[in-house]
Amino acid sequence: xxxxxxxxxxxxxxxxxxxxxxxxxxxxxxxxxxxxxxxxxxxxxxxxxxxxxxxxxxxxxxxxxxxxxxxxxxxxxxxxxxxxxxxxxxxxxxxxxxxxxxxxxxxxxxxxxx
Amino acid sequence: xxxxxxxxxxxxxxxxxxxxxxxxxxxxxxxxxxxxxxxxxxxxxxxxxxxxxxxxxxxxxxxxxxxxxxxxxxxxxxxxxxxxxxxxxxxxxxxxxxxxxxxxxxxxxxx
Numbered sequence: 037x038x039x040x041x042x043x044x045x046x047x048x049x050x051x052x053x054x055x056x057x058x059x060x061x062x063x064x065x066x067x068x069x070x071x072x073x074x075x076x077x078x079x080x081x082x083x084x085x086x087x088x089x090x091x092x093x094x095x096x097x098x099x100x101x102x103x104x105x106x107x108x109x110x111x112x113x114x115x116x117x118x119x120x121x122x123x124x125x126x127x128x129x130x131x132x133x134x135x136x137x138x139x140x141x142x143x144x145x146x147x148x149x150x
Numbered sequence: 151x152x153x154x155x156x157x158x159x160x161x162x163x164x165x166x167x168x169x170x171x172x173x174x175x176x177x178x179x180x181x182x183x184x185x186x187x188x189x190x191x192x193x194x195x196x197x198x199x200x201x202x203x204x205x206x207x208x209x210x211x212x213x214x215x216x217x218x219x220x221x222x223x224x225x226x227x228x229x230x231x232x233x234x235x236x237x238x239x240x241x242x243x244x245x246x247x248x249x250x251x252x253x254x255x256x257x258x259x260x261x
Contacts, residue, residue: 042193078237079194137241138196139249141194144191144193
């Protein structure tokens with residue numbers, strides 16, 4: 037089946053530790069994204085990548101880092117510099133569709149920092 | 151700031167049509183209107199998008215007013231599984247890849 041996978045579904049880390057969230061897609065989409073969602077809120081863009089070996093900061097990039105070495109993969113590292121890392125993290129990829137850019141989402145990773 | 155305005159919550163009876171409104175009065179001529187929904191603790195699901203014409207797919211219909219300042223998502227025969235938060239989004243003007251998300255509408259389908 038084609039789709040976007042994120043692992044793990046739940047992740048617990050101690051304060052001060054870096055943690056890397058995985059995102060893989062087999063949809064052959066060029067663009068990929070990372071969002072953060074806090075309870076009762078909409079999504080906020082952390083980073084996005086339009087092509088391999090290139091990525092841009094979103095609205096809330098501070099304390100996060102990404103890499104895009106392969107088209108299929110766009111891992112996100114939550115560093116110890118991120119002040120409030122506990123959140124629901126969503127990865128997406130997109131394809132141009134009838135002039136628009138339609139994003140498709142993975143199931144998400146819920147990160148809890150203790 | 152979000153570029154759309156939606157009601158916080160709505161109820162609809164199972165089997166009836168659910169009509170979800172969205173205001174986007176500052177939309178630019180080249181911006182698309184997208185609708186997604188999110189069932190609790192899952193990733194958002196794409197529903198439909200449009201520019202100025204009405205659109206229909208297997209999930210829903212999208213009605214955009216002629217001045218493009220508002221739109222309505224229609225779920226023709228709502229089921230209990232349609233209970234979710236529905237987001238109306240306009241694609242960001244400067245960045246073709248930016249979707250600006252508000253808080254959405256919590257739609258509750260009642261038996």
